[in-house]
Amino acid sequence: AAVRCQHYPPLRALQASAALRRASDEHKNEPWTSSSQQHFDSPPAGHQPEQEPQGPRPSYTGQGGQESEDYESEEQLQHRILTAALEFVPEHGWTAEAIAEGAKTLGLSVAAAGMFHSDGSELILHFVSECNTKLSKLLEKEQKLVQLGEAEKKPIDEFLRHAVEARLRMLIPYIEKWPQALSVLLLPRNIPSSLNLLTSMIDDIWYYAGDQSTDFNWYTRRAVLTGIYNTTELVMMQDSSPDFEDTWRFLENRVADAMAMSNTASQVQSTGEAVVQGLMGAAVTVSN
Amino acid sequence: RGLAAGPEMHFGFQTVTEEERREKINQVFESVAKKYDVMNDSMTLGIHRVWKDILMHKMNPSPGTLLLDVAGGTGDIAFRFINYVRSKQEHQLQRKLKHHQNLSWQEIFESYQKDKFNSLGDSQVVVCDINREMLKVGKQKAQHLGYSEGLSWVLGNAEELPFDNDKFDVYTIAFGIRNVTRIDLALQEAYRVLKPGGRFLCLEFSHVSNPLLSRLYDLYSFQVIPVLGEVIAGDWKSYQYLVESIRQFPPQEELKAMIEDAGFFKVDYENLNFGIVAIHSGFKL
Numbered sequence: 001a002a003v004r005c006q007h008y009p010p011l012r013a014l015q016a017s018a019a020l021r022r023a024s025d026e027h028k029n030e031p032w033t034s035s036s037q038q039h040f041d042s043p044p045a046g047h048q049p050e051q052e053p054q055g056p057r058p059s060y061t062g063q064g065g066q067e068s069e070d071y072e073s074e075e076q077l078q079h080r081i082l083t084a085a086l087e088f089v090p091e092h093g094w095t096a097e098a099i100a101e102g103a104k105t106l107g108l109s110v111a112a113a114g115m116f117h118s119d120g121s122e123l124i125l126h127f128v129s130e131c132n133t134k135l136s137k138l139l140e141k142e143q144k145l146v147q148l149g150e151a152e153k154k155p156i157d158e159f160l161r162h163a164v165e166a167r168l169r170m171l172i173p174y175i176e177k178w179p180q181a182l183s184v185l186l187l188p189r190n191i192p193s194s195l196n197l198l199t200s201m202i203d204d205i206w207y208y209a210g211d212q213s214t215d216f217n218w219y220t221r222r223a224v225l226t227g228i229y230n231t232t233e234l235v236m237m238q239d240s241s242p243d244f245e246d247t248w249r250f251l252e253n254r255v256a257d258a259m260a261m262s263n264t265a266s267q268v269q270s271t272g273e274a275v276v277q278g279l280m281g282a283a284v285t286v287s288n
Numbered sequence: 289r290g291l292a293a294g295p296e297m298h299f300g301f302q303t304v305t306e307e308e309r310r311e312k313i314n315q316v317f318e319s320v321a322k323k324y325d326v327m328n329d330s331m332t333l334g335i336h337r338v339w340k341d342i343l344m345h346k347m348n349p350s351p352g353t354l355l356l357d358v359a360g361g362t363g364d365i366a367f368r369f370i371n372y373v374r375s376k377q378e379h380q381l382q383r384k385l386k387h388h389q390n391l392s393w394q395e396i397f398e399s400y401q402k403d404k405f406n407s408l409g410d411s412q413v414v415v416c417d418i419n420r421e422m423l424k425v426g427k428q429k430a431q432h433l434g435y436s437e438g439l440s441w442v443l444g445n446a447e448e449l450p451f452d453n454d455k456f457d458v459y460t461i462a463f464g465i466r467n468v469t470r471i472d473l474a475l476q477e478a479y480r481v482l483k484p485g486g487r488f489l490c491l492e493f494s495h496v497s498n499p500l501l502s503r504l505y506d507l508y509s510f511q512v513i514p515v516l517g518e519v520i521a522g523d524w525k526s527y528q529y530l531v532e533s534i535r536q537f538p539p540q541e542e543l544k545a546m547i548e549d550a551g552f553f554k555v556d557y558e559n560l561n562f563g564i565v566a567i568h569s570g571f572k573l
Binding site: 019 | 353485486
């Protein structure tokens with residue numbers, strides 16, 4: 001038997017799922033799919049053409065005739081399954097059952113859920129990544145409006161409140177099962193990925209807030225905002241007020257605290273500098 | 289190693305033609321069928337039950353799964369599947385009832401009635417085996433243990449399955465693929481009968497890489513097992529064949545490559561007990 005020395009699995013077209021997708025063209029309407037590639041995935045090995053979610057499929061010339069028009073990688077298929085699975089989460093939780101139902105809607109066998117962990121880790125990470133992407137797009141759009149002069153630039157505390165609230169609101173449809181998701185994200189296996197997603201989201205928010213610091217402030221700002229985000233998220237879990245108004249009020253207070261703290265910090269710093277200068281002057285005087 | 293080209297093949301450590309191999313294997317299983325389960329327990333000290341449980345756990349079938357168990361002879365995998373799906377259904381039912389807090393007694397009664405008629409939730413398993421004797425033993429066991437719903441028995445050859453394309457959610461072959469004469473054909477058939485998204489699972493003896501363990505394992509295999517075979521089942525030769533065929537079977541990576549050749553994606557394997565047994569898994573995508 002031939003010995004294989006490849007490091008990557010062969011880049012073959014996925015036959016069965018491609019046939020299914022040809023048959024069910026009308027069902028394709030997932031605005032997130034093609035744009036979700038940046039944050040979470042490492043790009044699949046090699047040079048796979050990005051697929052177009054709607055409209056006529058491009059044909060790839062000069063590819064030796066081997067590639068079918070709907071060439072899709074395993075990762076892209078897995079993304080589609082996970083996105084389809086999200087609508088079953090309110091009922092089944094973040095579980096393999098939800099993924100199985102999602103696979104069913106795509107015309108695949110329920111056994112396809114076996115590709116993923118039975119604790120739903122990939123589903124949750126996928127969801128978080130999609131939410132972060134949505135947030136980035138939203139902030140980018142608003143920034144454009146400000147640049148074009150069509151909107152006012154928000155003061156920093158209002159901007160942070162707005163960004164965190166927008167991001168947390170994405171959890172509302174899944175709020176009942178979200179505590180379960182949080183506990184899964186804290187599993188040692190998942191911590192690197194979930195931490196990564198969290199920090200890049202916080203980074204994004206500060207970037208669009210106009211933060212251009214390159215000094216120690218960069219770290220403190222991120223730590224502070226991460227703290228605000230996490231505590232607000234936990235408050236949201238057990239908030240039963242109408243439209244979560246208690247949560248937004250909590251958020252407002254935390255952001256105000258952070259602003260006050262940074263003012264205090266700079267006051268302490270300038271006071272400290274003044275004291276040091278005074279001491280130096282006294283020392284010079286005494287030495288003379 | 290493994291399957292040679294041309295008419296020469298291996299039967300344990302002997303060299304035979306393809307025809308002879310089929311005939312010999314047929315005889316082996318006809319002769320061991322009645323004592324198959326007893327021998328499994330004594331040779332593996334009962335650990336084969338754990339292996340099969342792990343396989344079922346890995347499969348994690350949802351209700352409504354259609355399983356094809358090839359070379360399933362005496363029904364071990366099929367019975368485990370039925371148990372698993374049944375207990376999952378019960379869990380789901382309990383969860384549903386917990387959600388609806390204010391049901392009247394009438395409604396609770398009705399929901400139990402309704403679900404009694406599909407305690408398996410439309411899941412089904414088809415046991416396919418090439419050997420009539422093994423199927424016979426399996427059917428007797430099923431009757432004895434009270435399994436009747438969602439279970440069917442079919443006589444068939446793994447190299448040429450009597451089923452339509454795209455039918456099954458999961459295909460399993462536990463300790464059977466070693467005895468198939470043309471493994472590539474069996475893998476192609478597995479691909480054919482699976483639905484898109486369907487899963488291929490293979491539980492089989494494999495190769496131990498740890499040198500110390502490997503020596504102990506060889507010692508046990510060649511000195512103890514055939515003796516057990518003679519004492520318990522009165523059949524030294526069949527168990528000699530069994531042990532030899534394990535050595536002739538392709539190792540983990542090679543089997544993985546063969547599965548990929550048949551068209552499966554996301555092919556992976558999990559070693560159990562340091563490679564004494566391995567579970568290979570692939571998806572038809």
